[in-house]
Amino acid sequence: MKTITLFTPCYNEEKNIDALYARVCKVIEKIPNYNFEYVFIDNASTDETLNVLRKIAAIDNRIKVISNVRNFGHIRSPYYGLLQCTGDAVIAMVADLQDPPEMIPKFINEWENGKALVLGIKTQSKENPLMFLVRKLFYAIIKKISSTEQLKNYTGFGLYDQKFLNVVRMIDDPYPYFRGMVTEYGWDIKTLEYTQDKRGGGKSSNNFFTLYDLAMLGFVNHSKLPLRLSAFIGFFSAIVSFLVALGYLIYKLLYWDNFQVGTAPMVIGVFFFSSVQLFFIGIIGEYIGAIHTQVRKRPLVIEKERINF
Numbered sequence: 001m002k003t004i005t006l007f008t009p010c011y012n013e014e015k016n017i018d019a020l021y022a023r024v025c026k027v028i029e030k031i032p033n034y035n036f037e038y039v040f041i042d043n044a045s046t047d048e049t050l051n052v053l054r055k056i057a058a059i060d061n062r063i064k065v066i067s068n069v070r071n072f073g074h075i076r077s078p079y080y081g082l083l084q085c086t087g088d089a090v091i092a093m094v095a096d097l098q099d100p101p102e103m104i105p106k107f108i109n110e111w112e113n114g115k116a117l118v119l120g121i122k123t124q125s126k127e128n129p130l131m132f133l134v135r136k137l138f139y140a141i142i143k144k145i146s147s148t149e150q151l152k153n154y155t156g157f158g159l160y161d162q163k164f165l166n167v168v169r170m171i172d173d174p175y176p177y178f179r180g181m182v183t184e185y186g187w188d189i190k191t192l193e194y195t196q197d198k199r200g201g202g203k204s205s206n207n208f209f210t211l212y213d214l215a216m217l218g219f220v221n222h223s224k225l226p227l228r229l230s231a232f233i234g235f236f237s238a239i240v241s242f243l244v245a246l247g248y249l250i251y252k253l254l255y256w257d258n259f260q261v262g263t264a265p266m267v268i269g270v271f272f273f274s275s276v277q278l279f280f281i282g283i284i285g286e287y288i289g290a291i292h293t294q295v296r297k298r299p300l301v302i303e304k305e306r307i308n309f
Contacts, residue, residue: 003034091108
């Protein structure tokens with residue numbers, strides 16, 4: 001019998017774990033001829049998440065738990081946990097109940113039909129409309145500027161064949177953009193549409209800084225456009241500055257006694273070009289930061305405990 005590994009990363013999800021576990025059990029009970037296991041990785045939660053996982057693991061040996069020694073962030077911990085899954089196929093879903101477990105049979109069916117990756121694409125969302133719009137805008141931008149094909153409204157929810165995960169394990173990346181890896185190194189991809197539910201209990205750990213981190217990681221890993229854009233804008237600004245200066249000089253020579261240049265054009269020009277320089281210094285800094293992260297070769301996470309492995 002083939003083994004399907006279900007995988008969920010957790011951080012402060014004590015109010016959602018039991019409900020998610022119950023929904024998953026209800027679904028997989030109707031799917032015969034497979035062995036199921038469920039891997040959770042807890043990213044050093046500060047609430048009772050780990051204790052809830054321990055209780056479930058004590059009564060169900062299919063539940064496997066990895067506990068980190070500290071919070072390693074929303075990028076590294078889920079990626080590390082996914083690589084620890086050993087089933088013939090791995091189905092990843094979030095802990096906040098926004099990814100419907102009822103999609104599991106459809107994922108498995110497409111996988112059995114020969115698809116290596118079966119990915120959930122959210123076409124609608126019951127979350128905050130503004131956040132959904134912001135995310136949709138991000139996906140549209142990165143799809144346009146990326147050097148590789150990107151999937152719009154794909155958040156990581158889906159099924160991954162173990163052969164694909166073996167390819168990913170060969171990539172030595174301490175701070176990976178997994179969504180980009182899927183489209184760059186994946187094959188036989190099938191997408192299934194779904195409506196994203198509202199978050200269950202508790203408060204999301206995502207904020208502006210985590211979303212910005214994810215967005216910049218996607219840009220830096222899959223596009224050189226920002227760097228090239230800085231060169232183009234710098235060249236264009238230099239030409240405009242030269243033409244404006246030449247125009248002022250000619251105008252002054254023709255109307256020497258009547259035309260007063262004043263300091264306003266100089267002040268405006270200094271502030272404009274300074275802001276352009278600072279913006280692109282920041283862009284270059286993101287790329288340098290990514291290089292710095294790569295060369296340090298630090299481990300993705302450090303484990304504190306494993307349960308039922």
